[in-house]
Amino acid sequence: MARFLANRWISLALVAALIVLPGLILPSSYYFRVGALVFISALAVIGLNLLLGFAGQVSLGHAGFVGIGAYAVAILPARFDVPVLLAVPAGMVLSALVAFVIGRPILRLKGHFLAVATLGFGVLVAMVLANEVGWTGGPDGMSVKRLEIFGERIRQPRDWYWISGTLLLIGMAIAQNLLASPTGRALRALHDSEIAARVAGVDVARIKVTVFVISAVYASVAGSCLALLNGHVTPDAAGFLQSVEMVTMVVLGGMGSLFGSIIGAAFLVILPQALTLFHEYEHLMLGILIILIMIFLRDGIVPTLHRLLMERRS
């Protein structure tokens, strides 16, 4: 089973099945919306996992890039008549540029210092989005023009379910490509020993910036999708709580596990919806569940289950 999951085609097929099968039976657009939110979050979390789980570089401000992607599809079409489909790549390029520029100085920092610096970046983006009222609509946010494909306006959650599911599958495949490459080995290596990686010829500073830029682009695409799904954006999309939620998804699902990113995202998106049954105890229950998982499945849901499977087999 463990070996089975390690094969990239099989794990891609598994993700495809997890997207397609529910898509065939979900009863209402409420469920499609939740599904789309899971896929969009998972996309951002895969990107963050490359940085945090695989390369071991923490970012507490990654929602800043979600915000850039979200506001790119809000502002560019509304203020500059840029087609929505072009606004998404424009947001990706902008996020990549911002990540590249701040990446070099910030990623020289380690541990807590890196955490605080990235946190500062996220707070800065959220503040700019809240304060530049003329551009962004301020704290109340702004509405987002719907995506149009062949003259059809895409606004049904069901459509977004399939679009974001497809993007998730592509994002997963790209991340797999990266991890199986020299760049992927280098970024995993520097997690364990920067000095050994450097002695082996890895330009550690460059690889860190590369993975930071890549993870920023994942977050940006997720932000664009989120804004287009909701038809509205607020600065909260880039807020600190969003950044923390992304990190929680990575850790819960499993650092260094792509499949774990999807599970972590599904967990934190679906569970609060399910727990609304418990009314005022909703947050309490969620908190307790997270604590229990971290105590009993310390390496995250997927890696721990994976290990248990391996142990049972041998």
Add this chain to the structure above:
Amino acid sequence: MSALLEVSGIGIAFGGVRAVDDVTFSARAGEIFSIIGPNGAGKTTLFNLISGVYRADRGSVKLAGAEVGGMAPEQLAARGLSRSFQNLQIFFRMSAVENVMLGRHIHEDKSAWRHLLGLPSTARQNRDTRARAMALLERVGLAALADRQAGSLSYGMLKRLEIARALAAEPRILLLDEPAAGCNPTETAEIDRLIVEIAKSGIGIVLVEHDMKLVMSISDRVLVLTYGRVLMEGVPGDVARDPRVIEAYLGAGLPGSEGSHA
């Protein structure tokens, strides 16, 4: 044969303490040049200076005639210098074979674009890198454990894994910092054979090792370091007999007492 590695007058101080002071030596291709000295003599610090981990206060390092002082480790790697670590520096989360594959980084394509797209050329190169890494694991006797997570291997295995990773870079000069420390006699003999074989292939080896029997039997030349300074340099037989060396080692076991005077 001209010197592959020339170190001259190199030194560094930590808070006023000169850990390495005015050290000069050179090592040639295909020879085993050993550095010995009591604990804290500055051997590892010397390696850190040569490999760009520390920046020297003074002195110079030349690699194949070109000045490389002040270069970063990754730049030195590209120029053919590789090393192992006294305190293991293993990529514990990666498999054994991936550790060795990483060692080939300088020979691999660096384009992240191509890597993201998963082009056939990347896949082809991956297969080639893996095949070469497997051959090296075979050479150090770890082929059967290739896909095991490095974190699950024993200490002696990891010591050999480090050598395999360093060799993967196809270095011209290899610095080995106590490769046999903490290994049992069988493993030590294995590493002994491996080092001789590497030197035979034309790679220059600078070896730091506490196992005097190993040092005296395989070294071409030996340099003795005490308190960061060169005490003497010579062929193993002379070094083992030198009264200053014997004195420096008093209490730490006489190097000549078990040397085979090769």
